[in-house]
Amino acid sequence: MATTKAKSTKKPAAKKPAARKTASKSKSTVKTVKATAKVTAVKSEKVGSEKTKIVSEKATVGKKNPIKEFFARKGDPNENILTIFKDTKIIGAIIGEIIGTGLITAVALTLGLFNPLYMIFAYIAVTAGVFALSGAHINPIITAGMMASRRVSAIRGILYIIAQLIGAWLGFMIISGFYNAGIASGNIDAATTLLPTLTAAEDIQAATEGFSFFWQITMLEFIGAIIIAFFFARALDYKRGAFTFAAVVAGGVFLAMLFAVVVCNNFLGIQGNVFIMNPAAAFMYGLLPASAEGFDALMGQLMPMLVTYVVFPLIGGVLGFYISDFANKLSHKELNA
Numbered sequence: 212m213a214t215t216k217a218k219s220t221k222k223p224a225a226k227k228p229a230a231r232k233t234a235s236k237s238k239s240t241v242k243t244v245k246a247t248a249k250v251t252a253v254k255s256e257k258v259g260s261e262k263t264k265i266v267s268e269k270a271t272v273g274k275k276n277p278i279k280e281f282f283a284r285k286g287d288p289n290e291n292i293l294t295i296f297k298d299t300k301i302i303g304a305i306i307g308e309i310i311g312t313g314l315i316t317a318v319a320l321t322l323g324l325f326n327p328l329y330m331i332f333a334y335i336a337v338t339a340g341v342f343a344l345s346g347a348h349i350n351p352i353i354t355a356g357m358m359a360s361r362r363v364s365a366i367r368g369i370l371y372i373i374a375q376l377i378g379a380w381l382g383f384m385i386i387s388g389f390y391n392a393g394i395a396s397g398n399i400d401a402a403t404t405l406l407p408t409l410t411a412a413e414d415i416q417a418a419t420e421g422f423s424f425f426w427q428i429t430m431l432e433f434i435g436a437i438i439i440a441f442f443f444a445r446a447l448d449y450k451r452g453a454f455t456f457a458a459v460v461a462g463g464v465f466l467a468m469l470f471a472v473v474v475c476n477n478f479l480g481i482q483g484n485v486f487i488m489n490p491a492a493a494f495m496y497g498l499l500p501a502s503a504e505g506f507d508a509l510m511g512q513l514m515p516m517l518v519t520y521v522v523f524p525l526i527g528g529v530l531g532f533y534i535s536d537f538a539n540k541l542s543h544k545e546l547n548a
Contacts, residue, residue: 281536282361285547290364301367305374307344311337312378313385315349316492320386320406324484327468334461335454342453347460351375351490352528356440359529360536362447375491383495409497410483411512412519418483428485429519431474435467435488436524440531442466447547464488493520 295301318333338347348354351372358368390406393399412425442463449455471486487493498516539547 277540281540284361286362286364286367290367292366295364295366295370301370304345304367305370307341307347308349308371308374309378309381311341311345311347311349312375312489312491313382315489316379316382316496317386319487319489319492320383320496324468324487325472327465327472330468331461331465334464335457338457338460339453342450342456345371346450347457349375349378350439350488350528352436352440352488352524352531353443354528355525356444356528356532360444360532372491376494379489379491379495380499382492408484409487409493409516409520410485411497412485412515415481415483415485419480424479424481424485425515425519427479428481429523431471431486432488432519433523433527435471435486436527437531437534438467438470439463439488440528441535442531444532444535444547450547487520488524490521490524493524 314337315333318329322329337349341347341349348357348371354363354368354371354375357363358365363371387406390404393404394401412423412428415424415428443460446456446459446463449459467488468486471488475481475485487496493516497520498513
């Protein structure tokens with residue numbers, strides 16, 4: 212009987228640990244749900260704040276003045292006369308502009324002015340070679356457009372133009388030196404082998420029976436400058452690839468010179484060298500060598516050339532960049548720097 216009672220009074224094994232496990236699991240589940248809810252709430256708050264920021268940014272953009280945005284500075288905002296010489300990069304850029312402009316001037320004076328195909332290869336090579344140094348302006352037309360569109364600072368633009376004038380002078384002096392050496396040696400005849408000269412616009416009337424082609428030649432330079440500047444501005448979209456950039460720039464120069472050659476030969480009947488589309492080369496090549504009996508006569512000779520080969524090409528360069536930027540804005544793209 213005692214054994215029976217012991218067996219009957221024996222209590223079943225308690226399931227408290229299982230209950231505790233279930234309770235702890237339910238608590239952890241509750242904690243996980245709460246944590247998930249918190250994360251979801253935080254994410255929703257972030258998304259909501261990001262949406263609010265986007266909406267506010269869009270509203271701010273919509274309120275911007277399009278004219279101020281168009282003329283906003285696109286280059287380094289901290290570059291000025293006090294900071295530009297703190298880095299030696301500007302020296303390398305100036306050297307690049309001198310070398311590049313000198314080489315282009317030398318090619319133009321020997322082969323390129325009436326052979327645009329030579330110029331396209333020259334521009335590809337020179338632009339790709341000095342691109343990493345200075346951006347390969349190698350023409351005041353481009354520098355004037357870059358300054359007007361605020362892609363470069365005024366001080367950098369002035370330094371580039373000075374470098375381009377020096378480069379054009381060096382290119383002209385090198386070609387003239389070889390030419391004069393050949394004449395002095397007697398190996399070439401000065402009467403049959405002539406160094407190309409830039410014809411003054413007002414002098415053409417002597418060969419055309421009193422009719423002046425001043426404005427026609429000026430418009431050739433002006434339109435050519437617009438084409439060159441526009442292609443350079445478009446090439447800035449491809450500036451990560453030096454060869455692609457150089458090819459687009461060279462294509463613009465080729466098109467401008469081809470246009471000038473066709474118009475001069477086929478429509479105006481002019482066979483002389485009446486275009487150059489580079490104010491630095493024109494200044495060193497056509498303006499400085501000019502001579503006259505007196506100051507008044509000299510200024511009377513130089514002023515038309517300044518208008519044709521310097522003033523209007525610079526205006527055309529600015530206009531070419533503005534046309535490119537205006538097209539960019541219409542296509543809803545950011546203006547490239």
